[in-house]
Amino acid sequence: MLGLRPEMPLSFYALDVLFRRVLRQNAGVRWAVHHTSTIRSPERLRAGQGSFPGDSPGVYINADNGVLVGDFTNLGPQVGLISANHDAVNNTAAVAAPPLRIGSFCWLGMGAVVLPGVQLGDFTVVGAGAVVTHSFPQGYCVLAGNPARIIKPLNPADCDAQARSTYARHAAGN
DSSP states (O other): OOOOOTTSOHHHHHHHIIIIIISOTTTTOSSOOOTTOEEESGGGEEEOTTOOTTOSTTOEEEOTTOEEEOTTOEEOTTOEEEOOEEOSSOTTSEEOOOOEEEOTTOEEOTTOEEOTTOEEOTTEEEOTTOEEOSOBTTOOEEEETTTTEEEEEOOHHHHHHHHHHHHHHHHTTO
């Protein structure tokens, strides 16, 4: 009824009310976020069903050029999604970039950073501390390192079965 997620403690929502509604920190975000997370240009951030970017501690999202997050994608603590950069010579000048796009059923581990213009396909797992400097639009893989590279492919049939199951549970209200 209130849209509270059972996996989140009531204190999470109490702090969300205090920081987002009263103190106006991250006020433009349409879902509850952790009080230590920062979302810049929330009007340019889109999240699919079952995705709540910023609900983990210390997440930083710069959506100046747009950030799109697919369905049932999770961001771990301290993740950075950076859609904008500045000019290398004039650091007061913004550089345009295509929106950052993260597919459905992705997981970004603690401290992962995704840089401007990157596209990650469905079922992309980004290891803790990885820095994603270029796109992996095909998805179905595990990335790690700096710069991130594919360290393991995922079985698309297994992933697609998981997606069907998740959508069915979501539709049933579970």
